[in-house]
Amino acid sequence: GNCCMMAKVVLFLCLMAVALCEHVSINIPQEDESLSQFVRKGDTVTLTFEGNPTTGYEWALQNKLPGIVSGSTEGTFVKPHSTTDGRELEGAPQSTQFSFVASEQGHAKLIFVYRRPWEKEEPPANTVTVRLEIK
Numbered sequence: 511g512n513c514c515m516m517a518k519v520v521l522f523l524c525l526m527a528v529a530l531c532e533h534v535s536i537n538i539p540q541e542d543e544s545l546s547q548f549v550r551k552g553d554t555v556t557l558t559f560e561g562n563p564t565t566g567y568e569w570a571l572q573n574k575l576p577g578i579v580s581g582s583t584e585g586t587f588v589k590p591h592s593t594t595d596g597r598e599l600e601g602a603p604q605s606t607q608f609s610f611v612a613s614e615q616g617h618a619k620l621i622f623v624y625r626r627p628w629e630k631e632e633p634p635a636n637t638v639t640v641r642l643e644i645k
Contacts, residue, residue: 576620
């Protein structure tokens with residue numbers, strides 16, 4: 511009868527939703543040290559790290575990009591909120607964004623460090639490990 515047809519339509523809609531690629535945005539506060547995120551194959555993942563480049567510190571990807579993830583290993587700065595008259599706040603936190611595409615199924619481990627690029631011998635001020643589980 512009719513109810514069987516309805517179930518097939520609902521199932522079809524669920525399958526369609528799975529096929530659509532999503533954009534997953536993750537904000538990472540400075541005090542975070544690790545996080546795990548489930549994403550689907552084909553999803554774009556944008557990681558936003560809080561920082562303050564005026565201090566000379568910047569976020570960088572420490573490890574090689576895993577083969578199942580594609581994207582740029584270079585972060586892009588996101589301007590801080592400006593004051594009401596349009597001037598940027600001095601010393602205001604400025605975020606750094608990294609965008610990746612989950613191209614294959616599997617586990618990807620991304621290690622980000624917050625450091626001054628010229629202080630190669632110094633341990634980073636912060637290290638964040640991001641684990642992506644791509645379904």
